[in-house]
Amino acid sequence: MSEARIEADAQPRAQSPATRWRPYQIYILALLLLVTVCNYLDRIILGVLQEPIKRELSLSDAQLGLLSGPAFAIFYSVAGIPIARLAERINRASLLAFVVAFWSAMTAFCGLSQGYAQLLLSRVGVGMGEGGCIPISHSLLADNFSMRQRGVVMSVVSTAPSLATILAPVIGGLVAQQYGWRVAFLAVGLPGLLLAVLVWLTLKEPRTQGQAAVRTERQKGSFFSDFKWLAGNRAFVWVFVGGAFIGLAYNATTVFTVSFMIRSHGLTLAQAGGVLGLSGMVGLIGAFLGGFAADRFADDRGRSYVLVPAVGAVLTCVFYVLAFTQPNWAIGMPFLLASSVAYNLKNGPMYAAVQNIVPGTMRATGAAVFMFGATVVGAMVGPVLAGGISDMISSQRFPATLGRFAATCPGGHAAKGAAADIGAACATASAAGLQTALVTVSFGFVLAAVFLVLASRALKARSD
The missing domain is CATH 1.20.1250.20 (MFS general substrate transporter like domains)
Structure with missing residues (x-):
């Protein structure tokens, strides 16, 4: 089968660029917005909590910078590529549920860390898990919306960083003030596990079996x-x-x-x-x-x-x-x-x-x-x-x-x-x-x- 034919057959059925969206389209957009907000909230929360962390663990500013910079960013970016390759081959809904559960668990583990090394490794884990969010969610959205719908759709999902920036001081700051920074990490991380279950149970893989078979041939x-x-x-x-x-x-x-x-x-x-x-x-x-x-x-x-x-x-x-x-x-x-x-x-x-x-x-x-x-x-x-x-x-x-x-x-x-x-x-x-x-x-x-x-x-x- 020719390359052009494979790519054409692998495309999801074109959708009408009608102004009215189907109920499931609205649902998937809302769900993936929540996933992306969770993605940014779990990474931003460290900036809110770093002063009490610094005092308790006796850290330097350089150590704090490593936690929020290379320890996260490098693994976030590099891990995104192999996760994306996996997403091309298997059920993306299940894979997204797994990565959401993984980074949420690693965020919660940040609150259980007893020293700098454990906290650093937990942040590496957060970065590795979150690296899969954008590639998987964007590919799912693209397969569920037509080309002329994607501008608004991606813009809605792209409000996640701003929403997370608003939520982080409210959730992290208030909880940390009352119960400490460890509980704040748990309060941010554990709800993500529930969100992962919701993704696993309700999100559909839009590829048909025929398209999946063609993709497998294409991806040899x-x-x-x-x-x-x-x-x-x-x-x-x-x-x-x-x-x-x-x-x-x-x-x-x-x-x-x-x-x-x-x-x-x-x-x-x-x-x-x-x-x-x-x-x-x-x-x-x-x-x-x-x-x-x-x-x-x-x-x-x-x-x-x-x-x-x-x-x-x-x-x-x-x-x-x-x-x-x-x-x-x-x-x-x-x-x-x-x-x-x-x-x-x-x-x-x-x-x-x-x-x-x-x-x-x-x-x-x-x-x-x-x-x-x-x-x-x-x-x-x-x-x-x-x-x-x-x-x-x-x-x-x-x-x-x-x-x-x-x-x-x-x-x-x-x-x-x-x-x-x-x-x-x-x-x-x-x-x-x-x-x-x-x-x-x-x-x-x-x-x-x-x-x-x-x-x-x-x-x-x-x-x-």
Whole structure:
């Protein structure tokens, strides 16, 4: 059987892009939204609980950083690919139930940890389990919704990070305050086991037996043969690169935005955190707008699913630059909120674009490979790049007559007991360096837009 025929036969039956969804479509979307909220809540909760954890286990900030950074992110991204390959071959509903149960159990084990090593291993387990969430759930959604429905569908699921950010302080903070951080981990992890049972009992595998047999024939090749297909598809490659640049720019700006508000505008930590939280809430508007616009203006090639994110990326850059260059924070804050709306325009459409590009036999694999670029490249390169630029510019802006910036201003601040002019010079140089860094990395969004436009030119017509 030819490759083209296999891929065509493997596609689920095309659905009418009617505005009315079937009851089961509404149910599966609601269920997978809950799964994705659980996915993000279990990873975010550590940030809420890390101060009491640090005190009880006598940890350093570097150890805390390892727990929330490499211990989670690396295993999350790498584990996603083998889980995605498994999802192409077996019942995805059962596999999703297993990974939800696994990461929820590992979250609960975090609360049972008696030392740093046990907590670190539990976080590795959380990352490994959660790595399967996006590839499996996105492939299931793609098989249950038509191409012109996927923008809104993916946008709804993409509200999960914002919802989890709202829930984490409420659930984790209140429980930890009353009963301790260990009980808070249990309170977040154990309900996930019930959700896993619900997924196992009620979620259906949309593949028919015939489609499953065709997929098995298609998948006799290795992951490398499928990766070769992805690498040879120009549209996917450009979306992958565009996603990596968006991840790079967004991670770089997000990590240092609170520091910028404190250094350049004198906000307190609570005030800066409140502004960041507000920007996350208004980002929900962008997520829904992006999905609606991509579906509304979709053609048979699905170009709107990459062009809407391209427009959003350019606007994000413009609003970030305006926010970071205002002398008065009262003027800069509206631009920061606008950047959050613009950034979130891409959430649903880009995930939908991946599903629209790849054949039905590679839905989970395509999502996993895309997430690797957006997560690993973005999270590991962006903050380091911004920090390096900030340090370099700060050193250049610091008066040479007062010494070297790194030695005179450890941590960006003058040493205790230093003269007032040295303290002022340190603060000014540190603020200027970070401002320049944030403006510079913001242009990564423009580079992302260029590659997304290239992707729109490479897209081919799809019928599903």
